[in-house]
Amino acid sequence: MCVNVYFLCHFKFVHIYSICENRGEKREVLGRYRIAQPFQGSMHAKNTKLAMNAPEYPQNKILVLSHHSHNFLKTQLLQDLFHCSTTSVSIIKDQTWENKYYKTSFDLYIDSFKDLPVWIEEFVTLECEPLRNVMAGIILITDNRLMAPQELLTQFMTSVHPNTFIVLVNVNKEVEQEEIDELNENRCSSFTNVIEFINWTRSKPTINHNEYGEKLGLDRVQEIIDTHDWLNCKLQPITMIMDKKSKDMPLEQIIKNLQSARIKYKSMENSNEADAFAEEIAEQLSEFL
Amino acid sequence: MTQLKYLILVSRQGKIRLKKWYTAMSASEKAKIVKDLTPTILARKPKMCNIIEYSDHKVVYKRYASLFFIVGVTSDVDNELLTLEVIHRFVETMDTYFGNVCELDIIFNFNKVYDILNEMIMCDGSIAESSRKEVLHHVTVMDTMESNDNLERVLS
Numbered sequence: 018m019c020v021n022v023y024f025l026c027h028f029k030f031v032h033i034y035s036i037c038e039n040r041g042e043k044r045e046v047l048g049r050y051r052i053a054q055p056f057q058g059s060m061h062a063k064n065t066k067l068a069m070n071a072p073e074y075p076q077n078k079i080l081v082l083s084h085h086s087h088n089f090l091k092t093q094l095l096q097d098l099f100h101c102s103t104t105s106v107s108i109i110k111d112q113t114w115e116n117k118y119y120k121t122s123f124d125l126y127i128d129s130f131k132d133l134p135v136w137i138e139e140f141v142t143l144e145c146e147p148l149r150n151v152m153a154g155i156i157l158i159t160d161n162r163l164m165a166p167q168e169l170l171t172q173f174m175t176s177v178h179p180n181t182f183i184v185l186v187n188v189n190k191e192v193e194q195e196e197i198d199e200l201n202e203n204r205c206s207s208f209t210n211v212i213e214f215i216n217w218t219r220s221k222p223t224i225n226h227n228e229y230g231e232k233l234g235l236d237r238v239q240e241i242i243d244t245h246d247w248l249n250c251k252l253q254p255i256t257m258i259m260d261k262k263s264k265d266m267p268l269e270q271i272i273k274n275l276q277s278a279r280i281k282y283k284s285m286e287n288s289n290e291a292d293a294f295a296e297e298i299a300e301q302l303s304e305f306l
Numbered sequence: 307m308t309q310l311k312y313l314i315l316v317s318r319q320g321k322i323r324l325k326k327w328y329t330a331m332s333a334s335e336k337a338k339i340v341k342d343l344t345p346t347i348l349a350r351k352p353k354m355c356n357i358i359e360y361s362d363h364k365v366v367y368k369r370y371a372s373l374f375f376i377v378g379v380t381s382d383v384d385n386e387l388l389t390l391e392v393i394h395r396f397v398e399t400m401d402t403y404f405g406n407v408c409e410l411d412i413i414f415n416f417n418k419v420y421d422i423l424n425e426m427i428m429c430d431g432s433i434a435e436s437s438r439k440e441v442l443h444h445v446t447v448m449d450t451m452e453s454n455d456n457l458e459r460v461l462s
Binding site for chain 1: 352454
């Protein structure tokens with residue numbers, strides 16, 4: 018794993034940095050954590066417990082992980098899902114995500130492994146805890162014929178943050194959707210995290226919905242990201258964005274228009290026409306409210 | 307005669323999206339029902355029966371996309387198949403209101419979802435209105451009144 022985590026203690030906070038081994042100069046601030054207890058005496062472990070559950074840090078990183086041999090497929094997935102054109106880097110900052118309700122941004126962490134158990138072993142270590150805690154989600158690209166990632170889930174799940182979603186994307190064309198559905202049905206329901214197995218091959222068009230009308234493939238991954246509970250992240254409502262776009266009319270002008278509309282409304286003799294006019298004005302005004 | 311006890315809307319991941327209680331229950335009883343039913347229903351296979359017995363009553367559930375609609379019914383009073391129809395009518399109404407409703411619509415418009423539900427089912431758990439057209443009309447009227455309130459606030 019190329020992402021290492023370093024701590025820098027400063028007053029009552031710990032600043033956490035990650036440095037990519039293969040890009041030594043790259044420094045990424047993962048977050049600022051309030052220390053649960055103030056520094057008293059020696060830096061004993063008890064005193065340096067981080068209040069990870071405290072709503073202090075934004076959970077705004079998504080890790081996209083694959084085997085070395087699946088790097089090309091990973092690039093395709095990044096393009097299809099996140100519209101990323103540059104995939105040669107390990108970290109893509111401020112990736113914008115937008116749906117019909119909100120707009121947010123997160124960082125994409127891209128990594129690959131040779132041996133998944135070894136990677137997970139390293140990922141679940143204590144020193145990676147700050148990294149795990151800022152992970153909104155992990156997208157793991159796998160070949161279900163070569164490995165059974167569901168067996169590694171238990172080890173994975175005991176260490177990741179309860180709000181982190183995990184999506185296991187199968188890229189083997191031979192795996193049928195029924196097999197993936199079975200995996201989803203059989204997965205242990207005791208986990209609090211969102212865990213889903215997805216079937217995806219770019220060249221093979223998949224059916225968009227299953228028997229329940231649920232989305233499949235990358236559409237489902239998109240839905241998981243959409244419905245994710247973005248902890249401590251800024252979600253900009255789309256209506257607000259639209260408001261900003263339509264704010265080319267000054268406030269004085271809006272009030273003038275309102276006053277003239279009011280006069281016109283009162284002067285209208287036909288009540289039906291007046292009501293229709295009022296509704297039209299209300300619709301126009303709602304864009305500025 | 308329908309006398310629902312509660313309606314819970316749970317995502318496939320066990321996240322509660324909506325809760326409505328039609329009988330008086332303590333907070334601990336409510337928590338127990340949610341805690342017991344969520345894993346039980348999520349673990350059920352697609353071809354299993356949609357009606358299960360739980361505690362002193364029956365539970366009817368139906369899955370739509372990634373959402374499970376769970377309804378507690380009174381055993382001797384309610385018809386389970388009719389309850390399935392009530393769930394379906396609720397989904398249909400939401401579908402028409404939002405235009406192909408999805409989980410995200412329910413998360414960001416939960417107040418509207420409660421409005422639709424309140425128009426369909428009374429506070430004692432009996433059906434108030436079965437007509438989708440009527441329910442939608444009432445909700446649209448509420449939307450218009452809200453919009454007019456905003457207009458009046460600006461004009462005043």
